[in-house]
Amino acid sequence: MSKNLVPVGLSNRHLHVSREHLDVLFGEGFELTNFKDLSQPGQYATNEKVDIVGSKGTLKGVRILGPTRKETQIEVSLTDGFVLGVKPPVRDSGDLNDSPGVTIVGPKGEVVLEKGVIAAARHIHMHTSDAEKFGVKDKDIVSVKVGGKRGLVFDNVLVRVNPEYALEMHVDIDEGNCAQIKNGDTLEVIK
Amino acid sequence: MSKNLVPVGLSNRHLHVSREHLDVLFGEGFELTNFKDLSQPGQYATNEKVDIVGSKGTLKGVRILGPTRKETQIEVSLTDGFVLGVKPPVRDSGDLNDSPGVTIVGPKGEVVLEKGVIAAARHIHMHTSDAEKFGVKDKDIVSVKVGGKRGLVFDNVLVRVNPEYALEMHVDIDEGNCAQIKNGDTLEVIK
Numbered sequence: 001m002s003k004n005l006v007p008v009g010l011s012n013r014h015l016h017v018s019r020e021h022l023d024v025l026f027g028e029g030f031e032l033t034n035f036k037d038l039s040q041p042g043q044y045a046t047n048e049k050v051d052i053v054g055s056k057g058t059l060k061g062v063r064i065l066g067p068t069r070k071e072t073q074i075e076v077s078l079t080d081g082f083v084l085g086v087k088p089p090v091r092d093s094g095d096l097n098d099s100p101g102v103t104i105v106g107p108k109g110e111v112v113l114e115k116g117v118i119a120a121a122r123h124i125h126m127h128t129s130d131a132e133k134f135g136v137k138d139k140d141i142v143s144v145k146v147g148g149k150r151g152l153v154f155d156n157v158l159v160r161v162n163p164e165y166a167l168e169m170h171v172d173i174d175e176g177n178c179a180q181i182k183n184g185d186t187l188e189v190i191k
Numbered sequence: 192m193s194k195n196l197v198p199v200g201l202s203n204r205h206l207h208v209s210r211e212h213l214d215v216l217f218g219e220g221f222e223l224t225n226f227k228d229l230s231q232p233g234q235y236a237t238n239e240k241v242d243i244v245g246s247k248g249t250l251k252g253v254r255i256l257g258p259t260r261k262e263t264q265i266e267v268s269l270t271d272g273f274v275l276g277v278k279p280p281v282r283d284s285g286d287l288n289d290s291p292g293v294t295i296v297g298p299k300g301e302v303v304l305e306k307g308v309i310a311a312a313r314h315i316h317m318h319t320s321d322a323e324k325f326g327v328k329d330k331d332i333v334s335v336k337v338g339g340k341r342g343l344v345f346d347n348v349l350v351r352v353n354p355e356y357a358l359e360m361h362v363d364i365d366e367g368n369c370a371q372i373k374n375g376d377t378l379e380v381i382k
Contacts, residue, residue, distance in 0.1 A: 078368035079270060090340045090371060121340060148347075149281045149312060155342040177269035178369030180281060 004134045004189040006124055006144070006169045009039060010176040014065050015050070015074040015104070022068055025050060025106025032066040039166050040125060042067070051105040052076075056085025071096060072104070074117045077174045081119065091118040092158060120172060123158040124189070125165040134189060137161060144169060145188045150180040153190070195325045195380040197315055197335070197360045200230060201367040205256050206241070206265040206295070213259055216241060216297025223257040230357050231316055233258070242296040243267075247276025262287060263295070265308045268365045272310065282309040283349060311363060314349040315380070316356040325380060328352060335360060336379045341371040344381070 022030055032046040046066045052059040052074060059080055073096060081088045086100040101113040124142070131137060138161035144154045157169070169187060176182075213221055223237040237257045243250040243265060250271055264287060272279045277291040292304040315333070322328060329352040335345045348360070360378060362370075372378075 078371065079364070151346040153344040153346065155344065156340060173270070174365055174368040177365040180269065 005186045006167055006189055008169045008171060008176075008181050008183065008185045008187055010181065010183050011075065011120060011170050011172050012063075013052075013059060013074075013076045013080050013173075014045075014063050015052070016069040016072065017064055017104075018070060018072045019068045021072045021104070021111045024109040024111050025104060027108040030108075032064060032068065034066065035063075038065070039168050041164055041166060048106075052084065053103040053105055054084025054086050057083045059083060072111070072113060072116050074102065074104075074113075075120045075172075076117060077172045078119055079174055081117075084117075086117055088117045088119040090121050092121050092123065093118075120170065121156075121158060122154060122169070122171045122175060123160055124167075124169045126159060126161045126167055127165050128161055128163045130167045131159070131161040136189075136191075143190050145190055146179040146181060148180060150178065152179050154179075157189075196377045197358055197380055199360045199362060199367075199372055199374065199376050199378055201372065201374050202266065202311060202361050202363050203254075204243075204250060204265075204267045204271050204364075205236075205254050206243070207260040207263065208255055208295075209261060209263045210259045212263045212295070212302045215300040215302050216295060218299040221299075223255060223259065225257065226254075229256070230359050232355055232357060239297075243275065244294040244296055245275025245277050248274045250274060263302070263304060263307050265293065265295075265304075266311045266363075267308060268363045269310055270365055272308075275308075277308055279308045279310040281312050283312050283314065284309075311361065312347075312349060313345060313360065313362045313366060314351055315358075315360045317350060317352045317358055318356050319352055319354045321358045322350070322352040327380075327382075334381050336381050337370040337372060339371060341369065343370050345370075348380075 035045045035047045037044050044066050046064045048064045049061040052062050096115050099115045100117045104111045136159050140159040142157050144157050226236045226238045228235050235257050237255045239255045240252040243253050290306045291308045295302045327350050331350040333348050335348050
């Protein structure tokens, strides 16, 4: 049987913003501008950056990903959390209940968030055809093996299946450095 | 059969210095002063700190661990490596061949290192009696399981056995944040 391989993308700190918050940060009616398309269809890194201010420190120049979303969500590593002075819970995207807040500083204004800072739980995006080939379905939990001197097996990896997705595993910078993974490395999904 | 459990210690960036380099950094004949004993008998964190300067940036106030060693060795995370602008290889302690250098700045002088910056490979210190109980011997390679939302299995964990060691697994800050481990957490050694 052939191995089930998945390419990796390292997620650096970034945020998704609501239409309402974008108005405050960059001015009424401002439109995000595309810096670079991401591997997930329709998603893009923008040219727009903001500062994220916590009780202990600031992360300067954090990039906004587009398009706008229903709710503003800031995704940082636990290392970033220490810099800010917040404890981001490890969460799936969109699950912001009881997550800490911070202040977002844009060129035209500031937003004081009550919640929205998370450390993204590692996950794999799969097109429907990949899921069929891998023998998994949406919301399955799988393990993923990394080789080498810092080899390990990531457990609790969430699978998200959608006809709009491209095959890619997302981990954050702490996870990438822990396992010595580079962007585009190919890992084996095991069950 | 009972599980083989091991407490974890997170290693933040630190360095070990040679007698010769200590003379340059802090002055001829200077003696390191004990800030806090570490869990390994005879090892201690000192009150002495230095700046580590790379081509891209500086890590300020990096703590020296005592006592002095035969060779100066700087242990940083891969995240720290990006800050410094060096690529530390993942190595067992003492294996410094072809590792990058940096400049160490102390209160009395500077040392320009040709080599000596590594990211420490994760490992477990075991007293001889622990090794007997665990059924392993010096230089064995084991795996260690971490539970929870960021659960994973660390492979390639080096076992070091010595009648002078206390039972403890050492990982760096990247690995700690990746697996959401805190100092003193107890993990399961699996083979």
